[in-house]
Amino acid sequence: MLDGLILSIDAMGGDNAPDIVVKGIEYFLKHEGKNRRARFLLHGDEAILTPLLAKYKQTAARSEIRHTDIEISMDEKPSQALRKGKGSSMWNTIEAIKAGEANVAVSAGNTGALMAIAKIRLRNKQGAQRPPLAASWPNPNGMGVVLDVGANIDCDAAQLTEFAVLGEAYFRALYKVEKPRIGLLNVGSEEGKGNDVVKSAHERLSQSELDMNYIGYVEGNDISTGGADVFVTDGFTGNVALKTAEGTAKLIGTYFSAALKSGAWSKFTAFLNGVALRKLKKQIDPRKVNGAVLLGLKGIVVKSHGGTDHVGFANALNVAIGLAESNFIEETERSLEALHDEDDNIGFIA
Amino acid sequence: MLDGLILSIDAMGGDNAPDIVVKGIEYFLKHEGKNRRARFLLHGDEAILTPLLAKYKQTAARSEIRHTDIEISMDEKPSQALRKGKGSSMWNTIEAIKAGEANVAVSAGNTGALMAIAKIRLRNKQGAQRPPLAASWPNPNGMGVVLDVGANIDCDAAQLTEFAVLGEAYFRALYKVEKPRIGLLNVGSEEGKGNDVVKSAHERLSQSELDMNYIGYVEGNDISTGGADVFVTDGFTGNVALKTAEGTAKLIGTYFSAALKSGAWSKFTAFLNGVALRKLKKQIDPRKVNGAVLLGLKGIVVKSHGGTDHVGFANALNVAIGLAESNFIEETERSLEALHDEDDNIGFIA
Numbered sequence: 001m002l003d004g005l006i007l008s009i010d011a012m013g014g015d016n017a018p019d020i021v022v023k024g025i026e027y028f029l030k031h032e033g034k035n036r037r038a039r040f041l042l043h044g045d046e047a048i049l050t051p052l053l054a055k056y057k058q059t060a061a062r063s064e065i066r067h068t069d070i071e072i073s074m075d076e077k078p079s080q081a082l083r084k085g086k087g088s089s090m091w092n093t094i095e096a097i098k099a100g101e102a103n104v105a106v107s108a109g110n111t112g113a114l115m116a117i118a119k120i121r122l123r124n125k126q127g128a129q130r131p132p133l134a135a136s137w138p139n140p141n142g143m144g145v146v147l148d149v150g151a152n153i154d155c156d157a158a159q160l161t162e163f164a165v166l167g168e169a170y171f172r173a174l175y176k177v178e179k180p181r182i183g184l185l186n187v188g189s190e191e192g193k194g195n196d197v198v199k200s201a202h203e204r205l206s207q208s209e210l211d212m213n214y215i216g217y218v219e220g221n222d223i224s225t226g227g228a229d230v231f232v233t234d235g236f237t238g239n240v241a242l243k244t245a246e247g248t249a250k251l252i253g254t255y256f257s258a259a260l261k262s263g264a265w266s267k268f269t270a271f272l273n274g275v276a277l278r279k280l281k282k283q284i285d286p287r288k289v290n291g292a293v294l295l296g297l298k299g300i301v302v303k304s305h306g307g308t309d310h311v312g313f314a315n316a317l318n319v320a321i322g323l324a325e326s327n328f329i330e331e332t333e334r335s336l337e338a339l340h341d342e343d344d345n346i347g348f349i350a
Numbered sequence: 351m352l353d354g355l356i357l358s359i360d361a362m363g364g365d366n367a368p369d370i371v372v373k374g375i376e377y378f379l380k381h382e383g384k385n386r387r388a389r390f391l392l393h394g395d396e397a398i399l400t401p402l403l404a405k406y407k408q409t410a411a412r413s414e415i416r417h418t419d420i421e422i423s424m425d426e427k428p429s430q431a432l433r434k435g436k437g438s439s440m441w442n443t444i445e446a447i448k449a450g451e452a453n454v455a456v457s458a459g460n461t462g463a464l465m466a467i468a469k470i471r472l473r474n475k476q477g478a479q480r481p482p483l484a485a486s487w488p489n490p491n492g493m494g495v496v497l498d499v500g501a502n503i504d505c506d507a508a509q510l511t512e513f514a515v516l517g518e519a520y521f522r523a524l525y526k527v528e529k530p531r532i533g534l535l536n537v538g539s540e541e542g543k544g545n546d547v548v549k550s551a552h553e554r555l556s557q558s559e560l561d562m563n564y565i566g567y568v569e570g571n572d573i574s575t576g577g578a579d580v581f582v583t584d585g586f587t588g589n590v591a592l593k594t595a596e597g598t599a600k601l602i603g604t605y606f607s608a609a610l611k612s613g614a615w616s617k618f619t620a621f622l623n624g625v626a627l628r629k630l631k632k633q634i635d636p637r638k639v640n641g642a643v644l645l646g647l648k649g650i651v652v653k654s655h656g657g658t659d660h661v662g663f664a665n666a667l668n669v670a671i672g673l674a675e676s677n678f679i680e681e682t683e684r685s686l687e688a689l690h691d692e693d694d695n696i697g698f699i700a
Contacts (some may be wrong), residue, residue, distance in 0.1 A: 220593030227573035243570030
């Protein structure tokens with residue numbers, strides 16, 4: 001029985017778990033989550049979590065510890081995690097949403113292990129063939145979604161087409177845009193550019209009668225300038241692109257801090273710490289886009305960066321809540337069904 | 351006979367040619383090129399270039415127009431450019447360095463056409479199998495080089511290995527670092543990550559006795575944070591990564607300008623226009639990294655962004671001059687010879 005939203009949390013996942021996980025929940029409850037009735041299932045070691053919760057009153061009041069002393073380490077291989085991970089904090093985090101005890105799962109743990117466990121436990125016949133990981137990235141119009149950002153390294157045209165359908169459903173559910181612009185990431189926008197997989201996916205998407213707003217090829221710069229709402233690509237390219245964008249934002253943040261401390265600037269720092277500067281700092285803060293989502297499963301799984309801090313983890317909780325309150329699962333199922341019907345009709349082989 | 355450096359310029363190449371080309375040369379001569387003895391061969395339509403040069407006195411004094419009324423358009427396919435492009439401004443720009451009339455060629459024209467013509471005219475048996483395009487990108491330590499950024503969309507492990515060797519020679523010649531750190535772009539830094547091509551290139555680079563400073567896998571964020579000096583990747587991934595970085599820098603520049611104009615900030619704009627702010631603006635100005643170089647040919651070919659302005663074009667001239675004054679061609683030949691010897695010895699098949 002769900003009374004308000006329940007988040008299933010892998011309390012032991014991440015470089016600085018469980019500290020930043022619990023601190024992140026507290027931060028969320030004091031900020032964006034202030035007026036939410038959200039509650040939390042914390043999967044992890046009771047002996048560590050109980051004293052930690054004593055320090056974070058709001059979190060303690062809303063949480064229930066689900067004890068396990070099994071953990072999946074950050075460098076464990078996905079195959080090992082599947083063999084030995086049963087009953088671990090990560091496994092139980094996923095299991096709770098499968099059992100209907102929680103609405104959404106969040107983990108900052110080992111990405112490969114999380115994807116493997118989520119796929120084994122939450123994939124069904126109507127779901128995605130190879131669930132992609134989708135991440136949000138800001139642009140002057142708001143937010144865009146890039147997928148796959150690392151779940152599937154090698155992709156064929158059928159998978160890229162499926163990513164387009166899943167990305168559309170995700171964007172529509174999260175940002176309430178009826179017909180988001182779907183772009184296929186390529187090295188140029190002209191016909192004839194790209195490798196065979198991209199060209200074949202382009203042909204398929206152009207000819208599809210799924211009534212998506214497919215706008216054709218887009219390029220790397222479009223991700224930050226807003227040239228599309230959904231950027232479809234394989235997990236290798238998407239991972240490199242997103243990390244490159246994050247690195248660039250970090251570099252410019254460094255320049256910015258250095259400039260603020262240098263020479264004439266420092267004299268005005270007091271004035272500069274006004275609304276505009278705080279807004280600017282927030283805009284280029286990579287923690288504010290933390291939280292990628294595994295699409296096409298029977299359940300919502302949010303992956304936080306392993307190295308994030310409590311502010312970043314709180315943002316992943318935001319993403320999770322936004323999705324849990326949306327009709328994302330239904331949207332996805334409807335879209336996938338239409339795609340699979342079309343696949344059957346045209347006998348599409350990648 | 352070369353008296354000082356001579357640059358062979360495709361005056362008609364680029365979205366805003368020949369205006370920004372000639373204005374770019376003038377800008378270069380007034381700034382970074384102030385104390386240079388550089389001269390210019392301008393390939394293009396005399397009837398357009400002569401009145402343009404009348405407006406730019408310094409450029410006029412250092413330039414010689416090489417007339418042609420043939421142009422390669424920005425959307426021409428490489429195959430068409432090869433068939434119909436003989437005698438065009440771009441073709442003649444390349445031909446002049448082949449003939450020894452100039453030290454380096456610069457064009458802001460059609461990238462595919464430029465690569466095709468340069469390869470046909472300047473590749474020799476000792477050169478690179480598939481010349482990659484190398485671009486520079488800033489990091490807190492200075493500059494890094496990413497290659498390939500778009501010349502070869504599909505690459506095998508042997509090509510990635512060749513890119514590593516070429517990138518090392520390029521970085522050493524341009525930035526005077528004896529043993530630059532060579533990284534292979536991947537989705538994670540752990541062994542076992544990536545696709546088959548990347549894994550095979552990693553194995554080859556790890557076992558090579560070429561005495562390179564190969565540091566293994568690097569990720570997208572390392573490009574801007576300086577995790578390596580040379581980033582090796584295929585032309586698809588490299589193109590997306592670099593354009594993503596450019597787009598991100600542009601986005602943050604937009605945020606920055608908006609913040610400067612808003613509320614309290616505007617009152618201090620006069621003060622803020624000090625040294626630090628100008629330096630910061632320069633640091634995040636994508637024009638300052640304009641100028642990619644085609645490696646592994648018998649001659650130096652610099653590609654400017656087609657859509658850049660005069661400041662960007664001037665930076666491409668800077669890159670060209672730096673390379674022309676270096677021992678880049680000799681470095682490259684020596685490195686490629688060593689690589690090809692090793693290939694022969696180990697019978698390496700990609």
